[in-house]
Amino acid sequence: MDYAGLTAKYKVNRPLSDAEKQHHLPQTKASSAKPLAQTSVIQMNSTYLECSDKFYPWKGLMTAFTGFVIWLIGYALSSVAIISITEWPGINADQRQQSILTFLAMCAMSAPVILLALWFLKKEAFRYTHYPLRFNRKTGMVHVFRLDGTTLSVPWREIHFALNPAQMRNFWEVRGHVLSEDRSTVLETFVLPTYASWESPYLLAQWEFVRHYMEKGPAQLLEQVQYTLNIADRRETLWFGFRRLMAIFSSAPLLALLMSPLLLPLSIVRWITMRTCKIPQWPEEVEAQSQISPKDRYRRDAHPPYVPPRQQN
Structure with missing residues (x-):
């Protein structure tokens, strides 16, 4: 799990670095990776591709x-308080004063930890269920749902995509940098959903999936999208969340089985977290540019794929 961009925002209003120039990913140049959606597609059709975020x-x-952490501190403080109250009648004044001072000292030391934990909690809960990215190939625009609920719309060809180090050690991710008119200053940054080690074949796979869609269309990508995330207009169910967590270990089924006892309670917390979050909604102007035909044969989402009627002889 990598929280760069969530707990600490990407640096902006800065010059484009030499490394970002060196690891530039041109939109018109195919990479060596095979296109792979990597369980990130919410919707795909002839008009747009919508993906989930990396968080x-x-x-x-x-x-x-x-x-x-909050529960552990609360348990420790309440235990000390209960013990003090229980022993209160049988101790002298000095011991009572010492008991009060000890409890107050524990509260003072715990307060910064609790405040920090609440700050981290607010980064994930009481926000949005996800932060979608929409790539509209008909208009040539990329729409980014920001963390604060506003949206960014920028032409596909004007984005400087590059490999950047992720927060996790030895991991990299593909970031999209929105540049100033002089093409040298980073005004805003967003990130594609996948991050991986430099040697991993999956590092550029999702980038190649998005690049292929925008440059060549969805026809050759249909086999990659056998499964979509049904979260465009609803919160996920408990079972759906558990399966999504299990999918993280899909390349190692035995590890997924071993992890399932831990992932089950985590999926319950995930379900509760989702219930505190709002479902992201695109502005009307973005939706107006994203109209699709119900007969779109390349449509992949929560609806059944369109099947052309059979011609009668």
């Missing part, structure tokens, strides 16, 4: 960790 797969983990 979505591990949604609920930060809430679980911070919730446990």
Whole structure:
């Protein structure tokens, strides 16, 4: 799990770095990777491709960790308070004063930890269920749902895509940098859903999937989209969240089986977290540019794929 861009925002209003120039990913140049959706597609059709964000797969983990920290501190403080109250009648004045001072000292030391935990908790809970990216090939625009609920719309060909180091050590991710008119200053940054090690064949696979869609269309990508995330206009169910967590370990079925006892309670926390979050909604102007035909043969989403009627002889 990598929270770069969520807990600490990407640096903007800065010059484009030499590394970002060196690791530039041109939209018109195919990479060596095979296109792969990597369980990130919410909707795909002839008009647009919509993907989830990189924080979505591990949604609920930060809430679980911070919730446990808050519960642990609360348990320790309440235990000390109960013990003090129980012993209160049998201790002298000096011992009572020492008991009060000890409890107050514990509260003072715990307060910064609790405040920090609540700050992390607010980064994931009480926000949005996910932060979608929409790539509209008909208009040539990319729409980004920001963390604060506003949206960014920028032409596909004007984005400087590059490999950047992720927050996790030895991992990299594909970021899209919105540049100033002089093409040298980074005004805003967003990230594609997948991050991986430099040697991983999956590092550029999703980038190639998005690039192929925008440059060549969805025809050759249909086999990659056998499964979509049914979260465009609804919160996921408990079972859906558990399966999404299990999908993280899909390349190692045995590991997924071993992890399932831990993922089950995490999926419950994830479900609760999702219930505190709002469902993202695109502005009317974005939706107006995203109209699709009900007979679109390349449509892949929660609806059944369009099947052309059979011609009668």
